[in-house]
Amino acid sequence: MTCADCPATVTLHLCRKLLGYAFGREVLSTDTPLLESLRDRILTEDAGISAAVLGIVHSRQFQNRRDDPLPAATPSPPAT
Secondary structure (H helix, E strand, O other), X not given: OOHHHHHHHHHHXXXXXXXXXXXXXXXXXXXXXXXXXXXXXXXXXXXXHHHHHHHHHOOHHXXXXXXXXXXXXXXXXXXX
């Protein structure tokens, strides 16, 4: 790896972390095309992280994810 590869590598790692957080799961091999497109958007459009966030939000994986329902909150007993 040369220094010329570093920005792409760091950007790809950032995108991987963003995807994992947004999806609430591990990044799968099927997410690779999305990861690469996010990295390319950041590097070519010079749009920064906002381009990655918008790319994730508009992705098929994000829009079709299955959310686990949150457990019902138990009310706190009244203070005495």
